[in-house]
Amino acid sequence: MTQDRLKPGDLRSSRWFAPDDLRSFGHRSRMMQLGYSEADFRDKPIIGILNTWSELNTCHSHFPERVKDVKRGVAQAGGLAVEIPSISVDESFSKPTSMLYRNLLAMEAEENIRAHPLDGVVLMGGCDKSTPGLVMGAISAGVPMIYLPAGPMLRGNYAGKILGSGSDAWKYWDERRAGNISDAEWLGIQGGIARSAGVCMTMGTASTMTAIADAMGLTLPGASSIPAVDSGHMRMSADCGRRIVEMVWEGLTPDKIVTGASVRNAAIVAMATGCSTNAVVHLIAMARRAGVQLELDELDALGRITPLIANVRPSGKDYLMEDFYYAGGLRALMKQIEDRLDTSAITVTGKTMAENLEGAVVYNDDVIRPLSNPVYREGSLAVLRGNLCPDGAVMKPAACDPKYYQHQGPALVFDSYPEMKRAVDDETLDISPDTVMVLRNAGPLGGPGFPEWGMLPIPKALIKQGYRDMLRISDARMSGTSYGACILHVAPESFVGGPLALLRTGDIVRLNLEERRLDMLVDDAEIAARRAAWIPPEPRYGRGYGHIFSKHVTQADKGCDFDFLQTDFGPGAGEPDI
Numbered sequence: 026m027t028q029d030r031l032k033p034g035d036l037r038s039s040r041w042f043a044p045d046d047l048r049s050f051g052h053r054s055r056m057m058q059l060g061y062s063e064a065d066f067r068d069k070p071i072i073g074i075l076n077t078w079s080e081l082n083t084c085h086s087h088f089p090e091r092v093k094d095v096k097r098g099v100a101q102a103g104g105l106a107v108e109i110p111s112i113s114v115d116e117s118f119s120k121p122t123s124m125l126y127r128n129l130l131a132m133e134a135e136e137n138i139r140a141h142p143l144d145g146v147v148l149m150g151g152c153d154k155s156t157p158g159l160v161m162g163a164i165s166a167g168v169p170m171i172y173l174p175a176g177p178m179l180r181g182n183y184a185g186k187i188l189g190s191g192s193d194a195w196k197y198w199d200e201r202r203a204g205n206i207s208d209a210e211w212l213g214i215q216g217g218i219a220r221s222a223g224v225c226m227t228m229g230t231a232s233t234m235t236a237i238a239d240a241m242g243l244t245l246p247g248a249s250s251i252p253a254v255d256s257g258h259m260r261m262s263a264d265c266g267r268r269i270v271e272m273v274w275e276g277l278t279p280d281k282i283v284t285g286a287s288v289r290n291a292a293i294v295a296m297a298t299g300c301s302t303n304a305v306v307h308l309i310a311m312a313r314r315a316g317v318q319l320e321l322d323e324l325d326a327l328g329r330i331t332p333l334i335a336n337v338r339p340s341g342k343d344y345l346m347e348d349f350y351y352a353g354g355l356r357a358l359m360k361q362i363e364d365r366l367d368t369s370a371i372t373v374t375g376k377t378m379a380e381n382l383e384g385a386v387v388y389n390d391d392v393i394r395p396l397s398n399p400v401y402r403e404g405s406l407a408v409l410r411g412n413l414c415p416d417g418a419v420m421k422p423a424a425c426d427p428k429y430y431q432h433q434g435p436a437l438v439f440d441s442y443p444e445m446k447r448a449v450d451d452e453t454l455d456i457s458p459d460t461v462m463v464l465r466n467a468g469p470l471g472g473p474g475f476p477e478w479g480m481l482p483i484p485k486a487l488i489k490q491g492y493r494d495m496l497r498i499s500d501a502r503m504s505g506t507s508y509g510a511c512i513l514h515v516a517p518e519s520f521v522g523g524p525l526a527l528l529r530t531g532d533i534v535r536l537n538l539e540e541r542r543l544d545m546l547v548d549d550a551e552i553a554a555r556r557a558a559w560i561p562p563e564p565r566y567g568r569g570y571g572h573i574f575s576k577h578v579t580q581a582d583k584g585c586d587f588d589f590l591q592t593d594f595g596p597g598a599g600e601p602d603i
């Protein structure tokens with residue numbers, strides 16, 4: 026490292042513990058209240074373990090054990106570890122959507138780090154929003170940090186068949202609605218689809234975001250691919266503990282790691298893995314915390330030149346995260362595309378990405394494909410523009426039937442989820458396979474919270490005719506485990522008067538993926554007349570956290586961070602010095 030190693034007196038925590046004054050006496054006496062002697066905490070890196078465990082976060086149920094491993098590593102390296110519970114932001118149960126709480130976690134992480142005598146932090150997360158939330162907060166806090174990803178759960182299994190998180194739930198639900206699955210089979214699938222600790226094991230949002238943290242250099246190399254219940258995960262956790270102590274002495278802060286180069290690396294890797302559409306929102310938000318102004322069009326440009334080489338569902342056809350790990354994991358994938366990355370980027374190891382990738386090998390080239398045999402010739406995401414989405418919309422062409430890449434059809438518009446739900450269950454619904462189904466008022470403010478409703482269910486009337494896909498548009502997100510011809514994140518959202526609010530049932534909608542266009546074929550004068558007649562809806566929240574969210578959340582193309590948390594909003598109060 027270019028910087029000299031810190032001396033004990035330089036430690037951030039020494040501001041709490043070193044001075045011979047009354048306030049520091051209080052801090053030291055409280056450490057002794059915890060049973061620590063001065064030898065435990067004086068002149069030693071204090072490492073905060075930000076743990077997003079809760080009994081309702083099914084994906085982090087192994088974290089209480091892993092905390093012990095991290096502590097073991099920290100102690101061996103000469104630090105003192107303290108566990109700090111953090112809001113869990115679980116995907117499994119949070120209503121209306123965990124996305125409402127990503128920024129709350131980011132705020133909590135930042136303030137917890139800043140307010141306490143911490144020299145470095147280990148961030149324990151994995152379930153979808155917990156990765157961006159923790160990373161956003163820790164970047165803003167600015168102390169050395171290392172990300173400890175929860176790891177994917179084991180493959181699902183039922184009756185000898187492999188089950189993938191989310192993806193197979195949707196698939197078999199359609200079959201159940203078509204009358205093809207019995208109650209007993211449905212119960213068997215229910216018990217087999219999530220059968221160990223860990224995050225969803227498709228390349229959903231969780232595995233996408235942990236891969237992004239890995240590619241950004243924020244995890245130990247390849248850590249994101251290790252299954253949650255593999256003993257390697259325990260060893261990785263102890264390694265995180267050992268490494269963070271060294272990072273403190275090296276002064277290796279996140280601003281040295283999260284740079285334009287590492288963000289671009291992360292975006293390229295995300296495209297090559299067949300990432301969740303949610304990557305777009307979170308990556309923009311994380312980058313902007315580091316002062317990197319990532320834009321949607323840059324992501325689209327990277328998408329056009331990056332082949333998708335991870336054959337992992339839902340973009341890939343055959344495999345799951347466990348297979349990806351056995352095939353060499355993220356390091357092996359990055360090795361395949363090494364010449365497209367800026368491998369001079371510094372990582373938490375203190376080494377460059379190039380050094381971290383040395384010796385990485387692909388063990389199964391059907392899972393991690395060579396560039397000469399990609400799953401899909403371009404990256405997995407495309408950004409659309411047009412008179413329906415002037416500030417952008419996102420699509421995942423790799424996860425839908427190519428026949429929808431050029432499509433024109435009449436809109437069927439729903440203003441709310443319950444209205445849509447009633448219609449899709451109506452077997453007499455007047456609908457054709459060309460129909461473009463639209464759900465609005467489902468964005469950051471309208472949802473509220475930007476829920477994952479974007480994979481609109483296929484109407485029963487079409488399911489019975491054998492159809493399993495159709496073009497769908499919304500200002501919602503969709504789960505990273507979802508698939509199909511779904512256009513998402515329409516910005517500005519309809520709730521704030523984006524053009525989607527002006528679309529009517531029967532209007533013709535046209536998608537041209539090659540040109541990245543999404544338009545309603547309605548003339549400008551008519552659109553202007555509808556705009557003049559549009560009445561803004563009442564705000565969703567009159568009080569509470571939702572009120573803060575409604576006042577300050579930015580639109581999808583800006584990453585949905587709160588405006589006042591963005592780096593360019595204004596100066597912070599700095600480090601506490603009293």
Ligand code: FES
Nearest residue numbers: 084116152225231
């Ligand atoms: Fe936690 Fe999917 S529910 S990662």
Ligand code: MG
Nearest residue numbers: 153230504505
């Ligand atoms: Mg998810």
